[in-house]
Amino acid sequence: MKPLRNLMDKLEPNFQEGGKWHKYWPLYDGFATFLFTPGHATGKGAHIRDSIDLKRTMAMVILAMVPAMLIGMYNVGFQHFRALGEEAAFMDTFLYGALKVLPLIIVSYGVGLGVEFLFCIIKGHQINEGFLVSGMLIPLVCPPDLPLWMLAVAVIFAVVIGKEVFGGTGMNVLNVALTARAFLFFAYPADISGDKVWISGNLVAAGENANVVDGYTGETALAQFAKVGGEVSHLGGVAYDGISDFLMAGFIGLVPGSVGETSALGILLGALILIATGIGSWRIMLSVVAGGLAMGYLLNGVAGMFPDNPYLAIPPFYHLIFGGFAFGAVFMATDPVTASQTPTGKYIYGFLIGVLAVIIRVLNPAYPEGMMLAILFMNVMAPLIDHYVIQSNIKRRLKRTKALAHA
Amino acid sequence: MGNTINIRKGLDIRLVGEADKVIVQGQMPEIVAIKPTDFVGTRPKALVNVGDEVLAGTPVLMDKHNPAYQVVSPVSGEVVELVRGAKRKLLAIKILADKETRYLDAPVVDWKAASQEELCSFLGDRGAWAFIRTKPYDAVAFPDIKPKAVFVSAFDTAPLAADVEFLMQGKEKDFALGLEVLAKVSGAKVHLNLHDKLNTNKVFTEAQGVEKHVFSGKHPASSVSVQAHHIDPINRGEFIWYVHPVDVALIGKLCTTGQFDATRLVAVAGPKVKKGKYIRTVLGAQLKHIATDDNLEDSTFGNRYISGNVLTGDKEGPEGYLGMFHHQVTVLAEGKHKEFLGWAAPGLNKFSVSRTFFSWLMPGKKYALTTNKNGEERAFVVTGEYDKVFPMDIYPVQLLKAIHTGDIELQEQLGIYEVSPEDFALCEFVCTSKIESQQMVRQAHEVLYGELVQSMKEPVH
Numbered sequence: 078m079k080p081l082r083n084l085m086d087k088l089e090p091n092f093q094e095g096g097k098w099h100k101y102w103p104l105y106d107g108f109a110t111f112l113f114t115p116g117h118a119t120g121k122g123a124h125i126r127d128s129i130d131l132k133r134t135m136a137m138v139i140l141a142m143v144p145a146m147l148i149g150m151y152n153v154g155f156q157h158f159r160a161l162g163e164e165a166a167f168m169d170t171f172l173y174g175a176l177k178v179l180p181l182i183i184v185s186y187g188v189g190l191g192v193e194f195l196f197c198i199i200k201g202h203q204i205n206e207g208f209l210v211s212g213m214l215i216p217l218v219c220p221p222d223l224p225l226w227m228l229a230v231a232v233i234f235a236v237v238i239g240k241e242v243f244g245g246t247g248m249n250v251l252n253v254a255l256t257a258r259a260f261l262f263f264a265y266p267a268d269i270s271g272d273k274v275w276i277s278g279n280l281v282a283a284g285e286n287a288n289v290v291d292g293y294t295g296e297t298a299l300a301q302f303a304k305v306g307g308e309v310s311h312l313g314g315v316a317y318d319g320i321s322d323f324l325m326a327g328f329i330g331l332v333p334g335s336v337g338e339t340s341a342l343g344i345l346l347g348a349l350i351l352i353a354t355g356i357g358s359w360r361i362m363l364s365v366v367a368g369g370l371a372m373g374y375l376l377n378g379v380a381g382m383f384p385d386n387p388y389l390a391i392p393p394f395y396h397l398i399f400g401g402f403a404f405g406a407v408f409m410a411t412d413p414v415t416a417s418q419t420p421t422g423k424y425i426y427g428f429l430i431g432v433l434a435v436i437i438r439v440l441n442p443a444y445p446e447g448m449m450l451a452i453l454f455m456n457v458m459a460p461l462i463d464h465y466v467i468q469s470n471i472k473r474r475l476k477r478t479k480a481l482a483h484a
Numbered sequence: 485m486g487n488t489i490n491i492r493k494g495l496d497i498r499l500v501g502e503a504d505k506v507i508v509q510g511q512m513p514e515i516v517a518i519k520p521t522d523f524v525g526t527r528p529k530a531l532v533n534v535g536d537e538v539l540a541g542t543p544v545l546m547d548k549h550n551p552a553y554q555v556v557s558p559v560s561g562e563v564v565e566l567v568r569g570a571k572r573k574l575l576a577i578k579i580l581a582d583k584e585t586r587y588l589d590a591p592v593v594d595w596k597a598a599s600q601e602e603l604c605s606f607l608g609d610r611g612a613w614a615f616i617r618t619k620p621y622d623a624v625a626f627p628d629i630k631p632k633a634v635f636v637s638a639f640d641t642a643p644l645a646a647d648v649e650f651l652m653q654g655k656e657k658d659f660a661l662g663l664e665v666l667a668k669v670s671g672a673k674v675h676l677n678l679h680d681k682l683n684t685n686k687v688f689t690e691a692q693g694v695e696k697h698v699f700s701g702k703h704p705a706s707s708v709s710v711q712a713h714h715i716d717p718i719n720r721g722e723f724i725w726y727v728h729p730v731d732v733a734l735i736g737k738l739c740t741t742g743q744f745d746a747t748r749l750v751a752v753a754g755p756k757v758k759k760g761k762y763i764r765t766v767l768g769a770q771l772k773h774i775a776t777d778d779n780l781e782d783s784t785f786g787n788r789y790i791s792g793n794v795l796t797g798d799k800e801g802p803e804g805y806l807g808m809f810h811h812q813v814t815v816l817a818e819g820k821h822k823e824f825l826g827w828a829a830p831g832l833n834k835f836s837v838s839r840t841f842f843s844w845l846m847p848g849k850k851y852a853l854t855t856n857k858n859g860e861e862r863a864f865v866v867t868g869e870y871d872k873v874f875p876m877d878i879y880p881v882q883l884l885k886a887i888h889t890g891d892i893e894l895q896e897q898l899g900i901y902e903v904s905p906e907d908f909a910l911c912e913f914v915c916t917s918k919i920e921s922q923q924m925v926r927q928a929h930e931v932l933y934g935e936l937v938q939s940m941k942e943p944v945h
Contacts, residue, residue, distance in 0.1 A: 114858065115857070119856075124790055124795070124816065125795075125913065128835055134840070246865065354838055355839050416867070467879055470879060
């Protein structure tokens with residue numbers, strides 16, 4: 078790597094103070110520190126530092142998303158061929174999906190990082206690594222056929238309005254990836270909801286002429302729950318032999334849905350990586366699951382009173398397997414910038430996300446999925462939760478002083 | 485003796501280069517320096533001029549904010565330089581040391597018979613008071629502000645720290661007497677805090693006239709702020725005093741013999757030290773006389789000499805001087821190397837609290853860390869990191885944010901009086917975003933200390 082290092086060292090003066098490209102220092106610095114760890118030594122303060130930095134942290138999160146992404150790619154191909162009633166070999170299936178998903182990832186990163194660099198050059202800041210994760214999250218929560226220009230618009234909106242106006246990485250109130258998702262949902266509802274969008278093959282555009290197998294619908298499991306409750310016998314082009322077959326398909330991730338959200342297995346692997354490395358908050362993940370299950374059981378309890386809504390009666394653990402619940406719990410709710418910051422607050426924050434997600438899913442007839450709105454809502458509430466947690470610490474201290482004054 | 489207080493949150497950073505328990509007689513340094521910068525919040529005034537002859541024990545420095553104490557020369561010799569920095573700020577008083585130290589011959593007060601005031605002024609004039617510091621602020625104590633307690637921590641859990649019991653060899657009697665003197669000048673209870681594994685010596689375990697507490701667990705168990713937090717937390721308007729055991733013995737010796745004994749054992753340690761050991765030297769000695777060249781390995785980008793430990797010590801060159809409150813010198817390599825795609829490396833050789841490097845599979849391994857920052861400063865992103873190494877019922881991040889916004893009332897509510905910059909050293913170490921928090925706490929304390937100094941000057945109505 079010596080020649081590369083020499084090249085970088087030769088270029089560096091041009092970008093430094095007084096150099097002809099000084100304005101583009103953030104650009105150079107971003108690439109230089111990507112290639113080589115910076116050779117900065119400690120000045121004030123502790124003389125030694127932990128080996129971790131934001132680049133390593135973000136790299137770990139991306140690594141954790143890889144299993145869900147790979148299974149998601151396979152599933153895109155799988156759903157496509159099933160819809161057309163065709164058989165395809167394993168590699169063909171995977172390649173079809175990969176070729177659908179990669180453009181989404183490339184556009185998301187290209188557009189998002191472009192906007193970030195632009196802001197960094199204008200403000201003279203260094204590049205923060207935050208978007209490396211957001212850029213991967215966004216394609217994973219989109220349907221596979223989403224037009225690339227829509228994705229680009231959503232990414233620009235999320236980075237500019239969701240993050241940069243607040244001051245950039247670390248300052249945003251709402252999760253950036255979910256801001257992009259919410260923007261798509263409200264701006265282009267036809268392309269991101271309904272029955273047809275989850276299957277790759279331009280079924281929406283083809284409408285009735287779509288060349289699918291007879292009686293085919295591309296409904297997600299959640300849409301089925303709203304209609305028939307937990308007794309789902311078929312999804313997409315797949316008919317199931319009983320409920321355990323259906324559950325297994327959901328767990329592995331071979332059901333219609335957004336690219337990365339379908340595989341509970343892949344997400345579970347990701348969760349293990351995040352918890353093992355200490356990057357993701359197990360407190361949040363655990364409490365989201367607890368909140369979802371608690372609300373699920375509660376709704377089971379009242380299901381008898383409302384026979385019109387079969388969604389009430391589904392076994393609560395279905396919520397964890399199907400839809401975006403698991404993906405949200407592991408990758409979205411745990412975003413440290415937009416979550417509660419105090420350990421106690423994290424429990425409350427996570428639990429309420431789980432509760433709200435299930436409430437929105439089950440009690441809102443128009444919208445079978447609730448994870449996105451639940452997390453965004455709790456993002457807004459997180460500072461309030463922290464405020465009360467910290468107030469209790471302040472009160473403890475105050476009480477001590479008062480006890481002293483009376484003694 | 486109460487129950488053991490277990491410090492579970494914290495971190496023992498495993499570095500190579502521990503000091504073996506071998507004492508080597510160091511050579512008498514040619515130049516010895518007193519650094520006013522060792523004293524927090526001081527407004528220093530030199531009491532000597534270049535060319536003056538001094539004895540060990542001659543006052544050389546005073547603090548205009550706290551005139552109750554003077555700093556005295558650790559050696560006899562001639563003042564050769566008053567080093568000044570920006571705005572003529574006094575940085576160091578350099579003294580050319582004699583080969584044989586001659587001690588100031590002045591009357592000794594009978595500390596038992598003397599009144600509290602007489603004893604305070606004796607310690608203040610003769611240089612021993614400078615070792616009694618307060619929390620909050622870590623400044624030298626005001627004799628007029630009586631503390632609610634005095635804390636002596638009989639151990640040090642910092643990385644590669646000198647073994648306090650080893651430092652105390654031969655000082656047992658002076659230490660016992662020093663404790664009595666402290667109890668008298670403070671008029672308060674003296675807490676002697678022990679560690680369940682590090683303290684076995686009778687000088688500590690059987691000390692008289694003190695309240696003993698046993699701590700166990702990780703660094704920062706030896707931090708006086710942490711100890712006070714668990715024993716008797718500092719509220720607004722309250723003060724505690726704290727003294728290092730070696731300095732307790734110094735106080736004891738001064739009260740019996742009248743000698744200001746500035747000789748001390750110093751641990752030489754660190755990854756770049758060939759053979760870690762203890763050197764007998766004197767306060768303010770030049771670091772190159774303690775960490776001598778023949779005992780150091782070379783490194784590509786040079787070595788860093790630290791007076792103190794790697795978390796809180798002062799960066800000094802080989803020409804720098806041993807600080808007033810330091811009992812160790814640490815030498816490690818400057819880390820200016822750049823690593824290709826370092827963020828993606830497996831990292832078997834990289835120490836981290838997180839388990840993002842495979843080094844976590846080797847829990848006992850010791851590391852030769854360098855001064856590399858291992859990353860660039862970033863916006864604050866990762867939460868929950870500081871809490872794992874901050875063993876107090878305080879929210880460190882929220883406190884730092886209150887400091888950042890200059891909201892003093894909120895700082896008070898969040899516990900600014902209970903912490904010291906050194907308590908944030910581990911936060912600084914583990915921080916993913918490489919945020920320098922010790923400096924922030926120091927600046928917040930300077931503002932508050934300034935208010936205290938101001939109030940001391942105003943006449944009482």
